[in-house]
Amino acid sequence: MPDRTQTTIERAAEVRGYGLFRGLDVTLRFLPADENHGIVFQRTDLTDAVDIPARVEHVVPEPRRTVLSRLGTRVEVVEHVMAALAGLQIDNCLVQLDAPEPPGCDGSAQAFTEALLDAGIVSQSAMRPTLHVPNAIEVTGSAGARVAAAPLPPEAGYTIRYDLDYGNSPVGRQTATYTITREAFINEIAFARTFVLELEVAALRAMGFGQRTTTSDLLVFGTEGVIDNALRCPNECARHKLLDCIGDFALIGCDLAGAFHANRTGHRANHDLIRRLKVQASMSKTPGAGPTADSATGPAHRRSA
Numbered sequence: 001m002p003d004r005t006q007t008t009i010e011r012a013a014e015v016r017g018y019g020l021f022r023g024l025d026v027t028l029r030f031l032p033a034d035e036n037h038g039i040v041f042q043r044t045d046l047t048d049a050v051d052i053p054a055r056v057e058h059v060v061p062e063p064r065r066t067v068l069s070r071l072g073t074r075v076e077v078v079e080h081v082m083a084a085l086a087g088l089q090i091d092n093c094l095v096q097l098d099a100p101e102p103p104g105c106d107g108s109a110q111a112f113t114e115a116l117l118d119a120g121i122v123s124q125s126a127m128r129p130t131l132h133v134p135n136a137i138e139v140t141g142s143a144g145a146r147v148a149a150a151p152l153p154p155e156a157g158y159t160i161r162y163d164l165d166y167g168n169s170p171v172g173r174q175t176a177t178y179t180i181t182r183e184a185f186i187n188e189i190a191f192a193r194t195f196v197l198e199l200e201v202a203a204l205r206a207m208g209f210g211q212r213t214t215t216s217d218l219l220v221f222g223t224e225g226v227i228d229n230a231l232r233c234p235n236e237c238a239r240h241k242l243l244d245c246i247g248d249f250a251l252i253g254c255d256l257a258g259a260f261h262a263n264r265t266g267h268r269a270n271h272d273l274i275r276r277l278k279v280q281a282s283m284s285k286t287p288g289a290g291p292t293a294d295s296a297t298g299p300a301h302r303r304s305a
């Protein structure tokens, strides 16, 4: 992957809708930001909120989604927004929300991707650091889940393979593999939607989630296949899990170079890998690892109400 300079967006962009989990109406605004600002989330509906840099240090473990929390301020379900920003290689952006979670839209990153492309991407002067995976590393989760990263020659870039295994269910076994470039993200990954099994829906609703979400909003799989909806490609589920990986891995705060392979993992294992990778890189003094730890700290100040 060639060295590149940092980027931001040319002008503000907005996406409206309601959250997939909590169902609250929300307006999300992407705003341009200075070099070395990083991606920072800001809750505009709270008078005493603090800004939350999109960094793995601020991840709190919650099932089925990526949640960031800092000094009592939370943003939830950030992974598809993060995937769109990372997939488009947008490094510096203030993301304002007037609710706890972004619009769910169709459960993919398509709406965010289109809004960001409409806003325009502009180059800045400072270099964007890249973390080259220094040594093979693996994290194992429950029920055979594992996610690994391995070094690649520098010219090979950043690759992710996702293997999904739902046995004999209609989701079945699927694989998606891509070298992560802006073009691949826009054309092959951004449109892949969230999926859920029909038998999981009742439990999620009992927890108060998904009250406004219908079978046309995302992919719900029953015993006979996807309900009231059509797949956008045969391995849409694996592509979506790969999209989630892009969003979760972006919480490292720099570009990545290496071969990543996720097997049946969810957000928690993805975060664990990134935490371990960060430690490993800081110990091995990989070129680019230093700025990684320091450059995207961002203006994490308390916002005046």
Ligand SMILES: [Zn+2]
Pocket: 079, 080, 194, 240, 244
């Ligand atoms: Zn997702």
